[in-house]
Amino acid sequence: MPSLRSIRGRIKSVKNTRQITKAMEMVASAKMRKAQARVRDTRPYAEKIKELMIRLAAIESHRPNPFFQVRPVATVGIILVSTDRGLCGPINSNVFKMVNRFMAERPGVKFEFVVIGKKGQDFVRRSGLKAVGSISGVKDRGQIEEILPATQVAIEEFSEGRWDEAWIFYTEFVSTLSQKPRSEQLLPILPEMSESGAKKPSPFLGEYLYEPDTADILDVLIPRYFETLVFQRVMENFASEYSARMMAMRNATSNAKEVIYQMTLIYNKLRQAAITREISEIASGADAVQQG
Template sequence: MPGIKEIRTKIKSVQNTRKITKAMEMVAASKMRKAQDRMRASRPYATKVREIAAHLMQANPEYSHPYLAAHAEQPKAVGVVVVTTDKGLCGGLNTNVSRVLLNKLKEFQERGIEVQTTAFGNKGLSLLTRLGSNLVSQEVGLGDKPNLERLLGALKVQLDAFLEGRIDALYIATTRFVNTMRQEPVFLRLLPLPDGLEDPFQSGLKKAEAEGEEVKASYSWDYIYEPDAKTVIDELLQRYVEGLVFQAVAENMASEQSARMVAMKAASDNAKKVIGDLQLVYNKTRQAAITKEISEIVGGAAAV
């Protein structure tokens, strides 16, 4: 059985750890609210762009944007954008995305499809580097606020590859924010865009289905635009694709802070439980030592 001094040192060490995890939990809780507000604030923009672009395409069916054209039934090469966090200590957030990504990469490899990748975040960059994937662009150190200008450079490499026909589809692996306690890893197709421009981040949710019906009903509105439909559609679809990537990064950041807050709370609770167990062992050991000393004193007095 360890001595009283060792147990006291262990209790002090766990208490210090709990202070750190508690502080990180509070910081994550503060950042989480701001990240969620930024994520929700970006949704109306993408929704409105999607509505206008879909209506213009319905009004001008003779024009098809390259982002809407399917290159081949059996793709020979695809691009994958991986969105992860820059830091750890956020539970299984990055692990879940990595698991989905590895399954898809294995599937592409079995089908003989070449893959070129783009990494947003240090964790995803480290994973793709270890895998030896064809990494064509990257952006790390994104911070707590998504910055579209920093994302566009790395994203443009993949968009140009799609327009030039070097890849037949573009996918994104990220985390979809559901609520504070739940974040889902998703693997979504960005290009070619689906018919009707359904929102890939909301298409899997029941609530989004009802919203989608409302969006389709709103396409009956008419617009006055300049200079012509082709120019407007080109610009809108470009902004729409950029907005989807921005939304993916914003959702991942909101998921990161939520997952970190939950993970740090669990760590603080576990540390509290460990301290309680150690305190119990300490009391028992101290009581045993006192009892032993009393027995020795009584035995010595009886011998005299």
């Protein structure tokens, strides 16, 4: 049976923990609202430039441009987006599980990683995987320039033929209560396909006129497409991180309250038992004196 002193110490410790988790919940809540607004602001542009590139893929697939050409897959590059800090629920582990399933489904394929976030770096290192680039410390209110070192490495690896495909793995923000791990192929850029696997005829064929010429335009547009999508997916990950952290800290605060309540009941019962025992001892001593 624990002593009253030890229970008081445990109650005090849990109360201190509750204060910390409550403060972390409030901080995550404030950051979450800003991150969600950033996601809403960046999604339309990212989806439009992706739509544009899918249309161009239907037009340009016959040209000798490596970014539109499908080739036998020997090496796959993965851009892994994770958080820098923990205490945000299972969002990192869910993405890592998806990566492991993705690799298990492709035996004989070599995988290389460009990692954004410290948790992803730890995962790649623990798993004995090869990282050709990594960055951390990206700010949730930062600019696209912060992720350029990662995107430039990925574009170079693909354009020089060392990667045959480039994928990104991240956590998509759905709502405050829902965040889903996602994978998305970024390179090569593929036209829209029908359910049977055939390339859909595009109603936009012949729509674009290039000035000064096709090569110059695509040299600028393809990196912009790639950087925009990676940056937007990083913003999705931030919104997911803060939402998950807020809920995790809210649950921790609620659990701390329940623990304090239960421990207070135990403390009061022990204290009442001690008081009753002392009264009984006093009464027994008084009876003994009277009888003596």
